[in-house]
Amino acid sequence: MKLKVYADRMSQPCRAVIIFCKVNGIDYEEIKVHISKGQHLTPEFAEINPMKQLPAIADGRFKLFESHAILIYLACAFPGVADHWYPADVFKRSKIHSVLDWHHSNLRRGAAPYVFNTTIAPILGRPLNPQVAAEAEIILSSSLSKLESFWLKGNGRFLLGRNQPSIADLSLVCELMQLECFPLTYTTPVLDEKDRTRLLGPHKKVQQWIENTRNATSPHFDEVHRVIMLAKERQQHQRLKAAKNEGGSNMKRPLVSRM
Amino acid sequence: MKLKLYADRMSQPVRAVIIFCKKNGIDFEEIRVDIAKRQHLTTEYAEINPMKQLPAIVDGRFKLFESHAILVYLASSFPGVADHWYPADVFKRSKIHSVLDWHHSNLRRGPTTIVRNTVLAPVLGRPLNPEAAAEGEKFLSASLSKIESIWLKGNGRFLLGGNQPSIADLSLVCDIMQLELLGETERNRFLGPYKEVQQWIENTRNATNPHFDEVHKILMKAREKLQNLRLKGANNEGGESDMKRTLHSRI
Numbered sequence A: 001m002k003l004k005v006y007a008d009r010m011s012q013p014c015r016a017v018i019i020f021c022k023v024n025g026i027d028y029e030e031i032k033v034h035i036s037k038g039q040h041l042t043p044e045f046a047e048i049n050p051m052k053q054l055p056a057i058a059d060g061r062f063k064l065f066e067s068h069a070i071l072i073y074l075a076c077a078f079p080g081v082a083d084h085w086y087p088a089d090v091f092k093r094s095k096i097h098s099v100l101d102w103h104h105s106n107l108r109r110g111a112a113p114y115v116f117n118t119t120i121a122p123i124l125g126r127p128l129n130p131q132v133a134a135e136a137e138i139i140l141s142s143s144l145s146k147l148e149s150f151w152l153k154g155n156g157r158f159l160l161g162r163n164q165p166s167i168a169d170l171s172l173v174c175e176l177m178q179l180e181c182f183p184l185t186y187t188t189p190v191l192d193e194k195d196r197t198r199l200l201g202p203h204k205k206v207q208q209w210i211e212n213t214r215n216a217t218s219p220h221f222d223e224v225h226r227v228i229m230l231a232k233e234r235q236q237h238q239r240l241k242a243a244k245n246e247g248g249s250n251m252k253r254p255l256v257s258r259m
Numbered sequence B: 001m002k003l004k005l006y007a008d009r010m011s012q013p014v015r016a017v018i019i020f021c022k023k024n025g026i027d028f029e030e031i032r033v034d035i036a037k038r039q040h041l042t043t044e045y046a047e048i049n050p051m052k053q054l055p056a057i058v059d060g061r062f063k064l065f066e067s068h069a070i071l072v073y074l075a076s077s078f079p080g081v082a083d084h085w086y087p088a089d090v091f092k093r094s095k096i097h098s099v100l101d102w103h104h105s106n107l108r109r110g111p112t113t114i115v116r117n118t119v120l121a122p123v124l125g126r127p128l129n130p131e132a133a134a135e136g137e138k139f140l141s142a143s144l145s146k147i148e149s150i151w152l153k154g155n156g157r158f159l160l161g162g163n164q165p166s167i168a169d170l171s172l173v174c175d176i177m178q179l180e181l182l183g184e185t186e187r188n189r190f191l192g193p194y195k196e197v198q199q200w201i202e203n204t205r206n207a208t209n210p211h212f213d214e215v216h217k218i219l220m221k222a223r224e225k226l227q228n229l230r231l232k233g234a235n236n237e238g239g240e241s242d243m244k245r246t247l248h249s250r251i
Ligand SMILES: N[C@@H](CCC(=O)N[C@@H](CS)C(=O)NCC(=O)O)C(=O)O
Pocket: A011, A012, A013, A014, A035, A040, A052, A053, A054, A055, A065, A066, A067, A068, B101, B105
């Protein structure tokens, strides 16, 4: 039976898992679960993941959720995954665990609530919370600095000074790609690249590393990210239109269309 | 060279690592880094862990931080650690990763947040923050209910239906133990509804004793101190209002 991947490509950990499968030639069936339609909250999906979150997999009778755990499982259980993704060497492997653990309470804790409270919330019919966004931005900025100064220290092209990508590169870069999708923020009306530039601009190594990871997983990286690029374009379009209608007046609240 | 463990036993991930070493006969040197004295913020310690957090280990020239990663490393590289702590079987191992990943963004955001914004705040010279504490309570309640209904489902004595503890049991139980600092009434208010959780804490404690109790001793002492502080505070207030009353009656 083919591996089943339950996914919504708007979600960053889902994209990491899908790209990983594609790059490594793992045959899988993608089962779309649309978060914006509440499909992850159904009793059927709770059978797959009782925590009602994405991604999740079912490999035969074996079910698993949490994207890091899934990536490790896939790297271990499928033959043909190159060692650099999740090295057998216990020292190298431990460092990758360390980055992945750090991701949870730092980069993810910053990026996810930041993007949610500047962009995504209205799509899901929830209010934007500027205070939460402001707190998240602090964590996000400090995480980006740590990436630049510590995890990307040295001359390697990837995290931990490595020259080939690991599951940690994929997981963290997909998280950062989420920043692509917020041309709309609660403070700035028609500003597309400004926030991204403000946040990522000072971090040259981070930018280069995103590019390196993208290249190393091409063409799948772009293909799997197409959905957020399209969402971004749609939002930009909406904003321009709205700005025109209001004569460019200062909109405090973004107008987000149904996606 | 002996394994070095940078530790402050007031920290729950630190306790998990210490108990793990003791239980598995891993020889280590405990290097105290007192968070209350801000010793984790020194430049020397940043050489060990640039994130300036505890725990961290140094094994020869190999440095590592993040308690889950440390537990996995120790279980993988020290001979004599029984398989049940971190099974070689890829399916069992993956489930343990899943629990540990889940821990980060759920349970971990409960006890610490509550403790820091209630009983510990005055000690650390910070204002009480009931809003943050309430947020922590939300994470705690939701997490305990998931542990009870999902992770402890079935008849096993440990997480995932296991009959022997894994690093996940140790990590999560040490986290919940932080609630002891709130005093018995508060702790029971949170844990009361979750019978399976209570039993599992007891099982994990028994499976790792006497080390579990020994390593938690500092927490119990801190609980007493905090309680005394609270009593004194209450008395002082009482004293003050007594004084006011006397003043009033004079007038
Ligand atoms: N730590 C988890 C995070 C999973 C997660 O937060 N998934 C989000 C999408 S990015 C989700 O399912 N959100 C829907 C919800 O929580 O209701 C992982 O890495 O898999």
